[in-house]
Amino acid sequence: MGKSKKVILLGNFGVGKTSLVRQYVFHQFSEEYMTTIGVRIDKKVVTINRDEVSMIIWDIAGESTHQKIPDSYKLGAHGIIYVIDVLRPSTYKSIEDEMISLQELLPNAPIVKVANKIDLLTEKERVEIVNNLPLNDYVLCSAKNGENVEKAFYKLAGKLI
């Protein structure tokens, strides 16, 4: 068994955290929105440069800020994936404060920022919206068609070993 790493998925409700996990772990997608309550845990083992990493993914119910989430969910997390919805500004308007607060809480946990639902944008809209997002270095993803989903998790896994 490889190194075991707890990864938490954070972000507002409806941004597609559960869909990203379903796409990443099971290669499935459903158009139907089904809210997550509490936390659902899934596991995927990835190999990076011959190192096996066992990613235990905590898909946590969405909230406008991570401060509304029980502390025990975040306790001992090795890495964070923070998801936003490119179509809903409310899901990223406070992202700078969220990043600062998360870095204070989990100083050793790397954060990968994921901008989801890019399949709903034209190439032109993608450029416009991404240029106007606060902060940078997002992985542009689509849980629907799978675009860059592996890349987002792989990027985090690489930072965990």
Next chain:
Amino acid sequence: MKLQDFKSKFLRSWVQFVLINEKGHLLETCNTLFSFPDSPGNLFDEIPFLESISELLADLKPGEEISFPCINVDLSDFSGFCDYVFYKINYDGKTATLWILMNFTDHYKNLMGLQQQRNESVIQKELLEVEKKMLFWQERCSGIKTKG
């Protein structure tokens, strides 16, 4: 039957107690919600939730506890929502972890329905606002082009 008996009988139906040793092996369980196979392996390897908190459990001091509300559980013959509480206790002269699972499936399913409705209406409202803004800017842009 005394009050204490009723209480024990009531609690017995929705709470499972599991004892695990420091290496992650099953010591005892009451099988109220689900049963383990006859010779389960290391639970830290077999249950991802436990695997992810094994470091936290190792650091837990006797008498301390950690709780995790609303866990989506899918274990052998049980599927639902539980609150978990972990205690470090002394068992037969050795340190062990007591894992208590409280089945709140009905309560959380009810909450889930309410949350679903709330989220759907908030998302719908936000998307309509975005659409309205886009239409406004499209109209303004086409107006400028016409004037030009």
